[in-house]
Amino acid sequence: MRAAEVVIIGGGPAGLIAAAETARLGLDVLLLEEDEIVGRPERCAGLYSIRGLERLGIQLSKKYVQNLVWGGVIHSPSGEAFEVSSPEPVAIVAERESFDRYLAERALKMGVETRLGSRATSCSLGIDSKSCVTRLEGGAEIKSEAAIIAEGSAARLSRRVFKDYYAPFWLPIVQLIVKNHGLDKRAAHVWFKSYLKDFFGYLVPINEELGKLGVAARQDPLRKAQRLIKEEMPGAKILGYSVHSVYRGPPLELGLKGRILLAGDVAGQVKATTGGGIVTGGLCAKAAASHIHKLLREGVDGAYKTATRGLYRELKATYWISRMLSGLSDKNLDDIIRSIRESGFNKSLSFRGDMDFQVTGVLKSLATVQGLRFATSLMRSLI
Numbered sequence: 001m002r003a004a005e006v007v008i009i010g011g012g013p014a015g016l017i018a019a020a021e022t023a024r025l026g027l028d029v030l031l032l033e034e035d036e037i038v039g040r041p042e043r044c045a046g047l048y049s050i051r052g053l054e055r056l057g058i059q060l061s062k063k064y065v066q067n068l069v070w071g072g073v074i075h076s077p078s079g080e081a082f083e084v085s086s087p088e089p090v091a092i093v094a095e096r097e098s099f100d101r102y103l104a105e106r107a108l109k110m111g112v113e114t115r116l117g118s119r120a121t122s123c124s125l126g127i128d129s130k131s132c133v134t135r136l137e138g139g140a141e142i143k144s145e146a147a148i149i150a151e152g153s154a155a156r157l158s159r160r161v162f163k164d165y166y167a168p169f170w171l172p173i174v175q176l177i178v179k180n181h182g183l184d185k186r187a188a189h190v191w192f193k194s195y196l197k198d199f200f201g202y203l204v205p206i207n208e209e210l211g212k213l214g215v216a217a218r219q220d221p222l223r224k225a226q227r228l229i230k231e232e233m234p235g236a237k238i239l240g241y242s243v244h245s246v247y248r249g250p251p252l253e254l255g256l257k258g259r260i261l262l263a264g265d266v267a268g269q270v271k272a273t274t275g276g277g278i279v280t281g282g283l284c285a286k287a288a289a290s291h292i293h294k295l296l297r298e299g300v301d302g303a304y305k306t307a308t309r310g311l312y313r314e315l316k317a318t319y320w321i322s323r324m325l326s327g328l329s330d331k332n333l334d335d336i337i338r339s340i341r342e343s344g345f346n347k348s349l350s351f352r353g354d355m356d357f358q359v360t361g362v363l364k365s366l367a368t369v370q371g372l373r374f375a376t377s378l379m380r381s382l383i
């Protein structure tokens with residue numbers, strides 16, 4: 001039986017970030033990825049905040065950056081819009097396969113052993129509760145002192161390991177590559193539409209010509225995406241599309257005796273408003289690594305929960321905001337978006353907003369003159 005101090009299951013961003021951090025802290029790490037190639041299939045718009053990547057300690061690299069984004073434009077159902085923009089780039093557009101490969105190389109440099117084409121079929125605590133056993137397809141077993149499961153939306157293993165695993169918050173999403181979008185390549189676009197009640201539609205520009213357009217919906221996401229293109233970028237051509245699922249729920253709090261932890265999408269560490277999980281899942285993955293280091297080297301349990309408390313509070317609030325947004329009528333959305341523009345609240349958001357800590361950013365922005373003006377104007381239009 002092979003042994004490692006820490007086994008990490010899943011070679012997506014969460015697993016790769018957890019692995020690099022665990023190895024950086026001096027532990028012996030084995031990462032298992034079921035696919036033969038890291039980062040495939042491409043399942044991401046690749047819009048990550050620069051501040052978030054800094055928080056993760058991930059350097060920007062030409063190897064994966066496709067474009068820089070200065071802000072965004074939010075469109076209401078009737079065509080009202082407001083813009084949030086910054087004097088300097090706030091986000092990158094990443095080519096996801098190259099991003100994952102970059103993270104894999106980084107993990108390798110830290111000393112992580114990676115096994116591609118290795119699917120874990122189970123992960124359990126040993127009888128002493130101080131060890132873990134991971135079984136692989138084909139029958140091999142790996143003994144470790146701790147494990148992090150970062151298996152993404154599949155959640156096959158987590159459902160087996162945690163009897164109370166419950167995450168019915170996945171929504172089908174279709175992402176299309178479009179040509180001739182005709183929009184400014186420095187801004188991401190978001191559209192609220194009456195036929196997109198489950199989620200908004202987005203366009204993340206790769207360059208002046210190409211963009212990634214996404215629509216998540218319980219029913220007919222592709223047809224709805226085609227309608228969005230027809231309405232908003234009539235000259236655009238669809239080059240291809242792929243179907244995935246995106247998480248729209250609250251974060252999950254699950255762990256086994258501090259030895260088996262979940263990180264990333266499988267733990268719902270995602271902003272429910274946008275489905276974005278690279279930075280938030282990555283921050284939790286780093287916290288999981290630090291927890292295991294403290295447990296194995298100092299015998300201290302509980303660091304994961306403490307380190308992620310603030311982020312979990314934020315993600316839970318984001319979840320409730322996303323539920324509130326999906327319950328709004330088209331008129332409510334029009335009123336809100338018009339009030340934001342007319343009050344100048346978008347300028348306040350441009351300075352104080354935070355792509356990853358959205359609720360905190362909005363609350364900070366509300367405590368300004370423009371914030372008060374927005375709140376007053378919104379009240380007037382709603383009454």
Ligand SMILES: Cc1cc2nc3c(=O)[nH]c(=O)nc-3n(C[C@H](O)[C@H](O)[C@H](O)COP(=O)(O)OP(=O)(O)OC[C@H]3O[C@@H](n4cnc5c(N)ncnc54)[C@H](O)[C@@H]3O)c2cc1C
Nearest residue numbers: 010012013014034044045046047120152264265276277278
């Ligand atoms: C269309 C779309 C657009 C998105 N756009 C953005 C965006 O712009 N910005 C953003 O921040 N987020 C975005 N997201 C979300 C982002 O892609 C996820 O949050 C992120 O991929 C989660 O990373 P992860 O490592 O938790 O899971 P994953 O990326 O799903 O990785 C899990 C890995 O585990 C492997 N695996 C699974 N089971 C096993 C097993 N039993 N044994 C071994 N390996 C296993 C899988 O092969 C996979 O490689 C988007 C998602 C979608 C679907």
